[in-house]
Amino acid sequence: EIVMTQSPVALSASPGERVTLSCRASQSVNTNLAWYQQRPGQAPRLLIYGASTRATDLPARFSGGGSGTEFTLTISSLQSEDFAVYFCQQYSYWPSSTFGPGTKVEIK
Amino acid sequence: QLHLRESGPGLVKPSETLSLTCSVSGGSITNNHYYWAWVRQPPGKRLEWIGSMYYSGSTDYNLSLKSRVTISVDTSKNQFSLKLNSLTAADTAVYFCARHRNREPFDFWGQGTLVTVSS
Numbered sequence: 001e002i003v004m005t006q007s008p009v010a011l012s013a014s015p016g017e018r019v020t021l022s023c024r025a026s027q028s029v030n031t032n033l034a035w036y037q038q039r040p041g042q043a044p045r046l047l048i049y050g051a052s053t054r055a056t057d058l059p060a061r062f063s064g065g066g067s068g069t070e071f072t073l074t075i076s077s078l079q080s081e082d083f084a085v086y087f088c089q090q091y092s093y094w095p096s097s098t099f100g101p102g103t104k105v106e107i108k
Numbered sequence: 109q110l111h112l113r114e115s116g117p118g119l120v121k122p123s124e125t126l127s128l129t130c131s132v133s134g135g136s137i138t139n140n141h142y143y144w145a146w147v148r149q150p151p152g153k154r155l156e157w158i159g160s161m162y163y164s165g166s167t168d169y170n171l172s173l174k175s176r177v178t179i180s181v182d183t184s185k186n187q188f189s190l191k192l193n194s195l196t197a198a199d200t201a202v203y204f205c206a207r208h209r210n211r212e213p214f215d216f217w218g219q220g221t222l223v224t225v226s227s
Contacts, residue, residue, distance in 0.1 A: 004154075034213035043204065043217035044155075055215070087155065094211045095168040099155040 002026050002090050004100035012108040017078050021103045023071040023088035032092035035064055035073045038102075039084045047086075048073060075105075083107050110134040112205050112218035119224050125193040126223060130205030132186045138163040143208050146179060146190045148201040149220075156201075160208065161188060195225045 003026040013019050023033065031051035036044040046055045048064035051071055061076040075082055087102040116128035130144070137144060145160040159169035161179045169177050178191040192199060202222050206214040 036214075041219075043219050044206075044214070045217075046213055046215050049213045089155075089213055091211060091213055095157075095159070095170060097157045099157075101154045 001096055002029065002093060002098050004088055004090055004098050006086075006088060006100040006103050008103060009101075010104040010106060012106045013078055014108045015078050015080060019075050019078060019105060021073045021086055021105075023066075023073070023100050025069045025071075025090050028068045029090040029092035031067045032090060033064075033066070033071050034089045034091065036087050036089065037082075037084045038087070039081075044087075078105070080107075110207070110216050112207065112216060114203060114205050114218045114221040116203075116221060116223065118222060119226065120195055121227050122195055122197065122225055124195055125191055126195055126199065126225075128190045128203055128205075128221065128223070130188050130190075130218060132188075132207075137181060137186045137188060138183050141209060143210060144179075144181070144188045145206045145208055145214060147204045147206055147214065147217075149204070150198070150201040153201075155204075158190065158192075158203075197225050199223070200225045 005024045007022045033051045035048040038044045052064045063074045065072045085102045085104045088100040091097045111133045113131045120126050143160045143162050146158040149155045159177050159179045161167045167179050176193050181188045202220040204220045205218045207216040208214045
């Protein structure tokens with residue numbers, strides 16, 4: 001099973017700041033990597049797939065990068081609605097798709 | 109707009125079988141582009157994919173749960189269901205239903221339903 005890790009576990013930032021979240025796979029998943037956002041009490045929302053392709057209607061301040069085992073999600077200018085938990089998912093290997101533990105983005 | 113809604117008991121006893129249903133509205137479960145899945149998240153832990161099914165009835169299951177899981181579809185009701193047997197406390201989790209294309213990420217999710225396994 002491919003193990004996904006994310007760092008940091010949590011971060012505090014102010015509105016307008018640029019933040020970068022990291023996701024690492026225990027073996028290469030090529031670019032079969034997705035990012036999700038989950039606000040408290042809400043359904044997860046797909047943000048990025050194919051490591052760098054934005055989902056429909058996703059603001060341009062969100063960008064994804066990386067390939068193989070190292071990936072990033074960058075929010076160029078945090079907005080109030082961006083404070084949430086972000087997690088990554090590898091879908092390179094079915095039926096063994098796996099998720100990362102998440103990074104919580106909090107208001108400083 | 110697609111909407112998925114999970115329903116089922118919030119409390120189930122150990123050793124019993126969990127039954128959950130996902131009702132799909134705003135789209136057809138027989139759309140041949142999509143698969144329908146169950147994902148769960150134990151308290152404080154990461155998400156875990158349980159399994160997926162196609163409207164024809166074909167299924168894929170997480171190997172770690174395969175012996176205890178059945179996912180089925182009722183196209184007449186535009187619903188699909190999850191059965192998980194031999195429950196233990198480790199099965200306590202928020203259970204989500206979701207949609208995805210073949211071997212692709214989940215593009216629509218339900219709000220989730222908390223299931224507690226306890227006597």
